[in-house]
Amino acid sequence: MGKAHNLRHDGQMTFQPPTNLTIVNHPLVLHKLTLMRDKNTPTAVFRQLLREISLLLAYEVCRDLPMTTRHIETPVAPMEAPIIMGKKLVIVSILRAGNGLLEGMLDLLPSARVGHIGLYRDPKTLQPVEYYFKVPDDIASRTTIVVDPMLATGNSTAVALDRLKEKGAKNLRLCTLLAAPEGIERFHQAHPDVPIFTAAVDEKLNEHGYIVPGLGDAGDRMFGTK
Numbered sequence: 568m569g570k571a572h573n574l575r576h577d578g579q580m581t582f583q584p585p586t587n588l589t590i591v592n593h594p595l596v597l598h599k600l601t602l603m604r605d606k607n608t609p610t611a612v613f614r615q616l617l618r619e620i621s622l623l624l625a626y627e628v629c630r631d632l633p634m635t636t637r638h639i640e641t642p643v644a645p646m647e648a649p650i651i652m653g654k655k656l657v658i659v660s661i662l663r664a665g666n667g668l669l670e671g672m673l674d675l676l677p678s679a680r681v682g683h684i685g686l687y688r689d690p691k692t693l694q695p696v697e698y699y700f701k702v703p704d705d706i707a708s709r710t711t712i713v714v715d716p717m718l719a720t721g722n723s724t725a726v727a728l729d730r731l732k733e734k735g736a737k738n739l740r741l742c743t744l745l746a747a748p749e750g751i752e753r754f755h756q757a758h759p760d761v762p763i764f765t766a767a768v769d770e771k772l773n774e775h776g777y778i779v780p781g782l783g784d785a786g787d788r789m790f791g792t793k
């Protein structure tokens with residue numbers, strides 16, 4: 568895990584990264600991400616890799632969860648054993664690509680509650696349009712991890728977080744696979760209280776709002792729709 572430095576794949580830094588940005592640049596994550604970026608990687612392999620990476624990302628996103636202890640008895644002796652405090656987490660998937668990250672997270676956090684937010688990006692304006700919103704009623708009292716693999720313009724992710732805060736969500740974290748500097752800046756301006764976790768920060772967005780070099784359309788690549 569690293570704090571943001573040396574961000575671009577060519578080693579240059581073009582923006583001031585927020586201090587609450589964490590780049591999960593573990594060798595396993597970066598290796599799997601490279602395989603995912605390759606345009607020749609087939610759909611089934613892409614999906615499997617995403618599932619594996621999301622598990623590794625979840626490990627970091629959960630690193631600072633508050634702990635308490637529980638009295639148990641091992642076969643050898645009683646002990647006060649560490650256990651995660653509070654209610655089960657909520658994972659909110661930004662449809663549809665968020666579902667790829669969601670599956671791996673649920674492998675690690677099987678009891679988590681799950682929410683879904685449906686947003687699509689208007690291809691002309693690049694602005695988000697909401698078509699679905701369903702999250703647990705008691706989200707205000709739970710830690711919430713929002714999963715959205717591509718933080719591109721940051722517009723739709725920022726809007727999704729607006730909606731979650733309207734519902735009372737307070738303790739929020741954002742987990743992405745790839746981020747563009749533009750998306751990080753936009754998101755951080757809107758939600759400076761929300762820590763961002765990502766496997767990599769790429770160079771820029773292109774004129775179509777795609778992350779460069781990126782991996783293409785994450786939804787299309789995981790579902791084989793193009």
Ligand code: URA
Pocket residue numbers: 664717719776777778779781782783784785786
């Ligand atoms: N969404 C994607 O799936 N890919 C990008 O590069 C940008 C947004």
